Amino acid sequence: MNEQHERMSDVALTEETVLQALESVLDPEVPVSIRQLGLIQGVHLDEDEVSVALVPTMLACPGREVIAEEIRQRLSQLAGERRVVVTWETRVIWTPRRITASGRQQLQRWGVVAREPTPHGVRCPYCGSYQTRLNNAFGAAVCKAQFSCSICGSAFDVLRGALRPAPAEATSQSGDGDGSVHD
Numbered sequence: 001m002n003e004q005h006e007r008m009s010d011v012a013l014t015e016e017t018v019l020q021a022l023e024s025v026l027d028p029e030v031p032v033s034i035r036q037l038g039l040i041q042g043v044h045l046d047e048d049e050v051s052v053a054l055v056p057t058m059l060a061c062p063g064r065e066v067i068a069e070e071i072r073q074r075l076s077q078l079a080g081e082r083r084v085v086v087t088w089e090t091r092v093i094w095t096p097r098r099i100t101a102s103g104r105q106q107l108q109r110w111g112v113v114a115r116e117p118t119p120h121g122v123r124c125p126y127c128g129s130y131q132t133r134l135n136n137a138f139g140a141a142v143c144k145a146q147f148s149c150s151i152c153g154s155a156f157d158v159l160r161g162a163l164r165p166a167p168a169e170a171t172s173q174s175g176d177g178d179g180s181v182h183d
């Protein structure tokens with residue numbers, strides 16, 4: 001093995017530096033940082049391990065594996081000798097309220113709605129009308145649903161976690177090895 005990754009000193013490894021590093025890990029379906037999306041539930045450091053607990057926006061989200069791998073890669077240098085462990089807190093329910101203000105703005109720019117529907121329904125991000133309807137339950141991706149607006153004709157995506165915050169379905173979707181829970 002060569003020494004091409006210069007290890008950062010242990011002093012540099014804090015919860016905050018880990019969080020900062022995770023700032024550059026984007027959700028595979030919307031180009032917004034997982035930190036801004038509120039996916040990070042906690043970071044824990046000890047002598048042998050850096051563990052990151054995440055909350056999925058939807059239990060069966062296929063992006064989970066991609067995100068976990070990104071995190072491991074992103075943190076491998078910072079973590080030095082420590083193992084990087086990614087876990088999913090499936091008991092915690094992600095809601096759009098976890099998204100930061102900046103994350104929300106970024107989503108809006110991509111035409112993705114990440115708010116809980118009001119009693120009037122889902123609001124069009126372009127014209128503000130509530131006269132919207134669900135086009136396709138599976139939208140552009142499993143985690144998003146595509147809506148269209150009858151007033152301005154725009155199509156937009158709504159993060160599915162925003163529509164159904166508590167799907168209590170099993171995680172049996174795509175077999176094991178999808179980075180679900182490590183110990």
Ligand SMILES: [Zn+2]
Pocket residue numbers: 124125126127128129149150151152153154
């Ligand atoms: Zn509209």
